[in-house]
Amino acid sequence: MEVRSQIAMLFHMDKCIGCHTCSIACKNIWTDRKGTEYMWWNNVETKPGTGYPTRWEDQNNYNGGWELKDGKLQLKSTSRGRIVPNIFHNPSMPTMDDYYEPWTYKYSELFDAPEGDDQPTARPISMVTGEHIDIEAGPNWDDDFSGSPVYAENDPNLDALSADVRQQMFEIQRVAFFYLPRMCNHCLNPACVASCPSGALYKRGEDGIVLVNQKRCRAWRSCIAACPYKKVYFNWSTGKSEKCILCYPRLETKQPPACHHSCVGRIRYLGNVLYDASRIEEVASSPKEDLIMAQRSLILDPNDPEVIKAAKENGIPDDVITSAQESPVYKFVMEWGMGLPLHAEFRTMPMLFYVPPLSPVLSGSKGDITSNDTDDLFNEIEKARVPIQYLAEILGAGSVAPVEYALRKQYAVRMYRRHLTVGDVDSATAERALFEADCTREQAEAIYRLTSLPKYEDRFVIPPTHREQAIEMLKDPLEHKQGTGFGFISPPMRV
Amino acid sequence: MLDTLFFVVLPYLSLLLFFLVGISRYRKRPFSVTSLSSQFLENRKHFWSTVPFHYGLIGVLTIHLAGLLIPDTILAWNASHARLLFLEVTGLALGILALVGLINSIKRRLQLPRMKVVTNTSDWVLLVLLLIQIVLGILVAINHSWGSSWFAASASPWLWSLFTLSPDTAYVATMPLLVKLHIINAWIIIGYFPFTRLIHVLVVPNPYLWRKTQVVLWHRDRKTVRIKD
Numbered sequence: 002m003e004v005r006s007q008i009a010m011l012f013h014m015d016k017c018i019g020c021h022t023c024s025i026a027c028k029n030i031w032t033d034r035k036g037t038e039y040m041w042w043n044n045v046e047t048k049p050g051t052g053y054p055t056r057w058e059d060q061n062n063y064n065g066g067w068e069l070k071d072g073k074l075q076l077k078s079t080s081r082g083r084i085v086p087n088i089f090h091n092p093s094m095p096t097m098d099d100y101y102e103p104w105t106y107k108y109s110e111l112f113d114a115p116e117g118d119d120q121p122t123a124r125p126i127s128m129v130t131g132e133h134i135d136i137e138a139g140p141n142w143d144d145d146f147s148g149s150p151v152y153a154e155n156d157p158n159l160d161a162l163s164a165d166v167r168q169q170m171f172e173i174q175r176v177a178f179f180y181l182p183r184m185c186n187h188c189l190n191p192a193c194v195a196s197c198p199s200g201a202l203y204k205r206g207e208d209g210i211v212l213v214n215q216k217r218c219r220a221w222r223s224c225i226a227a228c229p230y231k232k233v234y235f236n237w238s239t240g241k242s243e244k245c246i247l248c249y250p251r252l253e254t255k256q257p258p259a260c261h262h263s264c265v266g267r268i269r270y271l272g273n274v275l276y277d278a279s280r281i282e283e284v285a286s287s288p289k290e291d292l293i294m295a296q297r298s299l300i301l302d303p304n305d306p307e308v309i310k311a312a313k314e315n316g317i318p319d320d321v322i323t324s325a326q327e328s329p330v331y332k333f334v335m336e337w338g339m340g341l342p343l344h345a346e347f348r349t350m351p352m353l354f355y356v357p358p359l360s361p362v363l364s365g366s367k368g369d370i371t372s373n374d375t376d377d378l379f380n381e382i383e384k385a386r387v388p389i390q391y392l393a394e395i396l397g398a399g400s401v402a403p404v405e406y407a408l409r410k411q412y413a414v415r416m417y418r419r420h421l422t423v424g425d426v427d428s429a430t431a432e433r434a435l436f437e438a439d440c441t442r443e444q445a446e447a448i449y450r451l452t453s454l455p456k457y458e459d460r461f462v463i464p465p466t467h468r469e470q471a472i473e474m475l476k477d478p479l480e481h482k483q484g485t486g487f488g489f490i491s492p493p494m495r496v
Numbered sequence: 497m498l499d500t501l502f503f504v505v506l507p508y509l510s511l512l513l514f515f516l517v518g519i520s521r522y523r524k525r526p527f528s529v530t531s532l533s534s535q536f537l538e539n540r541k542h543f544w545s546t547v548p549f550h551y552g553l554i555g556v557l558t559i560h561l562a563g564l565l566i567p568d569t570i571l572a573w574n575a576s577h578a579r580l581l582f583l584e585v586t587g588l589a590l591g592i593l594a595l596v597g598l599i600n601s602i603k604r605r606l607q608l609p610r611m612k613v614v615t616n617t618s619d620w621v622l623l624v625l626l627l628i629q630i631v632l633g634i635l636v637a638i639n640h641s642w643g644s645s646w647f648a649a650s651a652s653p654w655l656w657s658l659f660t661l662s663p664d665t666a667y668v669a670t671m672p673l674l675v676k677l678h679i680i681n682a683w684i685i686i687g688y689f690p691f692t693r694l695i696h697v698l699v700v701p702n703p704y705l706w707r708k709t710q711v712v713l714w715h716r717d718r719k720t721v722r723i724k725d
Contacts, residue, residue: 085701085705089550090535090543095536096536096538096539097537129537129613130610130613194710197704198701198704199701202711203712203713204711207714207715207716215527216527219699220533220696222533237536237614240530240531240533241527282709468715471716496525496691496692
């Protein structure tokens with residue numbers, strides 16, 4: 002057992018209102034530079050929808066992630082043997098057109114236009130070439146466009162659904178959508194890191210944050226092709242890869258990442274988990290249907306004395322272990338079984354988990370009349386507007402069971418709380434729902450508290466970074482005395 | 497006099513720049529040691545530029561290197577006329593492959609608005625120098641079909657005379673003009689090399705093939721961090 006600590010995240014999709022505040026918070030801090038205009042390290046997608054970059058989930062096209070070849074794990078894009086002949090032109094590299102060409106508007110035209118009968122307009126201009134462009138796509142181009150034959154129906158997750166289920170999803174009275182906020186998953190088995198010929202990408206041992214060393218990056222582009230989530234981006238101006246850094250300068254000062262901090266719906270939770278690094282490859286090679294449970298089995302119980310002992314032996318500080326014991330992510334994923342990784346079948350073992358959304362109350366058409374199909378207070382999970390099979394494609398690696406378990410638990414908590422606060426659900430019904438959801442009263446109460454009433458410090462349990470130890474280990478601290486305070490930051494020059 | 501300038505002074509100056517500037521750039525500005533890839537901005541034409549160019553050039557340079565390092569073997573190989581012809585034709589074909597790639601690359605950069613944004617003056621100077629060099633090389637191969645033997649018999653000893661600091665221009669003084677121009681331009685490119693995107697030639701992804709799959713970096717020394725416990 003090799004115990005490591007990893008900062009993990011949990012997004013409660015049932016609370017996401019799709020406001021894009023997270024994306025803007027990130028954009029304003031990290032990607033408003035030249036060459037990064039098109040990058041959205043954090044973005045929010047409407048599902049069903051095609052996403053950003055367009056149809057990113059279709060790995061037959063993008064070749065991201067890992068695949069099992071004769072039981073051995075290898076990169077779908079360019080693994081060791083294939084990188085050398087493909088080094089000059091990466092066969093799986095997406096282009097700017099798969100994302101979108103960033104633009105602004107020539108506002109001066111509003112003022113400079115000659116007097117005339119028509120309102121002057123500010124025409125869009127490309128932020129790459131500076132020339133006028135016709136805008137054809139954007140990062141959230143299909144926002145709220147469920148039911149659209151151009152966007153929603155081209156969602157790659159629909160391919161695996163039966164014709165019946167598909168048709169049912171797009172029946173006009175039933176059209177539903179939900180939001181999928183996405184960012185770098187800081188995976189345990191990152192395809193981007195594994196693919197880098199220069200070794201420029203790395204995972205920080207202490208907290209598992211995946212970073213790109215800008216000085217070692219040689220623009221081979223392998224990471225961009227290898228990441229199945231398309232969360233490593235190519236800066237076309239500097240020729241370097243860039244990605245979410247999980248706001249590590251903020252984390253190191255005990256502040257949550259900007260996207261987490263700014264979340265209006267308070268859907269985001271962050272905390273570290275302890276895991277067994279010696280089993281990563283074995284777990285990532287599990288059969289597809291076992292992936293969700295196998296990944297969970299990698300995460301260790303931070304209260305187990307054996308785990309604590311092994312963690313200490315591996316140099317994990319006490320307060321990092323304490324932090325793991327209080328982690329909200331551990332509670333959602335391990336104690337309650339409600340957190341699921343996005344597309345576990347890509348086998349990167351993402352460390353960002355999602356609580357699947359409970360669909361809105363169901364209605365349907367009976368003749369000309371639209372009415373609720375059910376007399377139930379909350380709709381039954383099997384009849385949900387968003388079919389459970391569809392959610393299973395996104396969050397269950399194709400298996401319905403883990404998604405159903407997570408939904409049933411949310412349903413039970415709602416019934417239980419309704420019984421307590423409103424009283425129109427009788428005790429027996431609430432008890433039955435809890436029983437069916439494998440949930441106790443205490444657990445229901447805890448889930449309710451952490452879902453609906455969490456304080457800032459409940460949502461974000463940030464482990465101390467202990468950089469002071471790192472500096473003391475590597476260098477004499479007195480060496481820095483009188484030496485810091487001034488320095489030079491060099492611009493991203495090509496020569 | 498001119499011979500000394502072009503075949504002694506120029507080579508030494510170029511080598512000096514190559515090593516001094518190259519090493520200092522690698523050490524002081526590692527961020528810049530790369531070629532600015534433009535595949536992200538355009539994919540299809542990128543393939544038809546970069547792939548023939550690189551593979552053609554790697555082939556041609558390998559033959560040049562063989563002439564430098566194993567001249568006797570090359571001469572022995574060329575003893576048979578058929579084999580000389582085979583080597584010459586292979587070299588010519590590779591040169592043409594490189595030329596096709598380079599022309600595609602120049603066209604791509606001239607035509608596409610997105611490419612213009614990521615091409616600077618230095619890139620253009622370099623493209624022109626490379627174009628001249630490849631065209632000269634092809635012309636030499638066409639007009640003087642004994643080029644490979646000549647490289648092994650004359651250029652190789654001349655280069656070794658440079659490397660051993662006892663320069664002897666006699667080996668190259670009697671060469672045809674095309675060959676001389678090819679040599680002079682080569683030294684210009686070598687001297688200009690460390691100031692340009694050509695610097696990326698010096699980085700090869702060698703450890704990748706045998707390193708561990710995942711890269712994990714620690715800021716703490718895990719063995720000593722818990723000494724107090």
